Amino acid sequence: MIKFFCFFLLLVSSLQIANAQRQKYNFNSNWKVLTGDDSTAINNNYNDASWKNVTLPYAWNEDDAFKKDIVDLRTGIAWYRKHFKLPAAAKAQKIFIEFEGIRQAGEFYVNGKYIGLHENGVMAFGFDITDVVNFGNSDNVIAVRIDNSWDYREKATNSKFQWEDKNFNANYGGISKNVFLHITPKVYQTLPLYAGLQTTGVYIYADNYSIKEKLATIHAESEVKNESGQPQQVVYRVAVRDNSGKLVKTFTRDKINLAPGETKIITASSLVNDLNFWSWGYGYLYNVQTSLLVNNKPVDIVNTTTGFRKTEFKDGMIYLNDRVMMVHG
CATH class of the missing domain: 2.60.120.260 (Galactose-binding domain-like)
Structure with a gap:
């Protein structure tokens, strides 16, 4: 074996x-x-x-x-x-x-x-x-x-x-x-393993929700390291796909310079329309692909599966996607 x-x-x-x-x-x-x-x-x-x-x-x-x-x-x-x-x-x-x-x-x-x-x-x-x-x-x-x-x-x-x-x-x-x-690769997005590696990895989240209009701003954030020994110029590309694999949105952050040995947080965000929000009994998930491109070629790709939902606590009540959640203790 x-x-x-x-x-x-x-x-x-x-x-x-x-x-x-x-x-x-x-x-x-x-x-x-x-x-x-x-x-x-x-x-x-x-x-x-x-x-x-x-x-x-x-x-x-x-x-x-x-x-x-x-x-x-x-x-x-x-x-x-x-x-x-x-x-x-x-x-x-x-x-x-x-x-x-x-x-x-x-x-x-x-x-x-x-x-x-x-x-x-x-x-x-x-x-x-x-x-x-x-x-x-x-x-x-x-x-x-x-x-x-x-x-x-x-x-x-x-x-x-x-x-x-x-x-x-x-x-x-x-x-x-x-x-x-x-x-x-030696130009890469780190792993989310702060214990031991002291690295934070990839973080995907959303804000600026409009539940009625089915839109939100999606943010991607990657900690990137350059251990190639050479200066690198990196393009950060984000692709959002729904649970059937259909491409929903692509957005980029252009040309970030990384010195040899440098670690940097790279971010990109975009308003995304026609979203399906994660909800109680409806666990809709997306695949968010974050890529590092050098000379227009992808050198590192990370896939993150996640859902998007709006939560609030106000007036003594918990809201999920603008609807009150009944909570029993």
């Missing part, structure tokens, strides 16, 4: 990276887990053949479910490892790994090198692993040491998390949510 995944990653990426478009891969398969602590597990040549094979999300103590009270679930240290390969064509790209969440503190290593610490059992986070991965036929190993102890204390402050209480939630430890691998 590992060989198949690596071949698939190599084949698909080689074709699509040639067009300098970002790719997002499900990174949940072919992990290994060891319950216990072994510091040598960070090394690539470590023999993990006897470890348990799992597919994420996977809590290492999940077998305790329905056998013990939630306050009695096992806690402690568990290690997770995954072997993977990256196509040679990705060497000119950026490589990020995204974790939707762990429980609760993790130390992360790629190819034996420490890449970071995350101490939060709730939020998503990510790491830039561009400079520590191998390409082509060389193997890569990511190793994660996770501690879900009830008495875990944040390293910087030596304080416990307020929500870390046996009366609050079940302590299912490990990599308990999805993991993704992102390959992007």
Whole structure:
């Protein structure tokens, strides 16, 4: 299965990276887990053949479910490892790994090198692993040491998390949510992973609503980085499509200059007519495509699925699209 995944990653990426478009891969398969602590597990040549094979999300103590009270679930240290390969064509790209969440503190290593610490059992986070991965036929190993102890204390402050209480939630430890691998060009829109990457990604919103006339101003906002090593002149293009794929509106922000290494927030907005507003029982969604163009060619495209609705709180009542919502407590 590992060989198949690596071949698939190599084949698909080689074709699509040639067009300098970002790719997002499900990174949940072919992990290994060891319950216990072994510091040598960070090394690539470590023999993990006897470890348990799992597919994420996977809590290492999940077998305790329905056998013990939630306050009695096992806690402690568990290690997770995954072997993977990256196509040679990705060497000119950026490589990020995204974790939707762990429980609760993790130390992360790629190819034996420490890449970071995350101490939060709730939020998503990510790491830039561009400079520590191998390409082509060389193997890569990511190793994660996770501690879900009830008495875990944040390293910087030596304080416990307020929500870390046996009366609050079940302590299912490990990599308990999805993991993704992102390959992007070096002029790119960042990922919305402030934890770890300190980046804000793409933000789509609307204002200036006229519900009766079915119109609103749609805003697109992307945090953009230039890690190409060269000055870049970028055009920012936004395309709004309805839920059938029909193009509703296109608008642009022309020629933004990005110095080497520069990070900049780029925005564009336009009044859009004939909108279907998201409402209770009518969850209408649009696809908003934000693109970076260099020399009139798209180098990075991000698709965001979202809906638009007007909300207000006035006179002690909640309004959705100018209609009062009945709320029962």
